[in-house]
Amino acid sequence: MTVIPSPSQRAPGPAVEPRAEDYRANKLFRHMTPDEVAALAPQIETLRCGKGEMIVQRRDEDGGIYLLLEGVLLANLYARSGREVGYRRIAPGGYFGEIAAIDGLPRSVNIVAVEDARLVRLPQRLVARLFEESPRFMRALLEDMATLTRALTDRLFELTAVSVACRVDIELLRMATAAGGEGDTAVIHPCPTHAELAVLVGSQREPVTRELNRLAGLNIIRQSGRTLKILDMAALADEVERIGGEL
Structure with a gap:
């Protein structure tokens, strides 16, 4: 399995400014105005990864949030025995990384590309600014965190019952x-x-x-x-x- 270098480890290259239509429909921005979302374009990064690549690894310290544009991702962990435990699939329009962005702790799971994928990344400094300045951004994030908590509660019940x-x-x-x-x-x-x-x-x-x-x-x-x-x-x-x- 290939691991994508963390943002701090990647070689610098020319910035690629994503088109607004690539990311503005993401549910994370559903309460923000079109102008607010379009204004983010110069500050975000585009990434591509191939099937089997690890985009984020558990214990990474990058605090950015990633939005999935194309492809399918899996949030997982591996036990010492080698057994893989999957938590959720992420489809286009979904996002990940919000937990580490909120508490500032290392990543809690791996994120692996199930197939070729295209993403955009909101750098940690941009996320911190949105936390401070955008109640609409925070409203969507809190709603989704509540939904995720309920979903994981359901999965825990299913696994045991x-x-x-x-x-x-x-x-x-x-x-x-x-x-x-x-x-x-x-x-x-x-x-x-x-x-x-x-x-x-x-x-x-x-x-x-x-x-x-x-x-x-x-x-x-x-x-x-x-x-x-x-x-x-x-x-x-x-x-x-x-x-x-x-x-």
């Missing part, structure tokens, strides 16, 4: 909801591999594969390559309730 099959179904519903959809269907693309999904639900690949095959047999999902289609969202939700989960 429901079966692997149920956790797989719940994770599929989460990804389908995030991807949007029309009526009772949704398309997840790129969908995680069975091994990646196992990391997210705290299991091994084999039981995840069994559950996906079971759902396909019930005509609830259909997978083709890196695309997974939820054919019946209501039926998937019913399966969660039936095998002991909560929505």
Whole structure:
């Protein structure tokens, strides 16, 4: 796995000013005015990374916030045994780094590119200024922190109280909801591999594969390559309730 050097370690190069349309739709700026968001362009940095690269490593001391424009990222940690623990996938429009930016402590997780990705980075000095001067920025950040806390609470409950099959179904519903959809269907693309999904639900690949095959047999999902289609969202939700989960 390749590790991207921290900002302080990267060789200096010509500044690349991102276009406003690349980042201004990020949910972190949802309460700010278009002019406020556009004014950030000269102060932020663009980054590209390839599949498998580690963008942020646990214990890094950089305090910037990163916004994802293209690609999919995974927040994870590795145990001494080598086992990978996944916390959440980050899709375009998402962001990360806010916890270290708030408390000033080192990074708490790794952020790895699941596929080629393009990001922009708000440097630590810019984030500090927004904390001081932009109540609209802080409002969005606090709302998202509350949402993240609730989501992690739900995941902790699932890991200790429901079966692997149920956790797989719940994770599929989460990804389908995030991807949007029309009526009772949704398309997840790129969908995680069975091994990646196992990391997210705290299991091994084999039981995840069994559950996906079971759902396909019930005509609830259909997978083709890196695309997974939820054919019946209501039926998937019913399966969660039936095998002991909560929505």
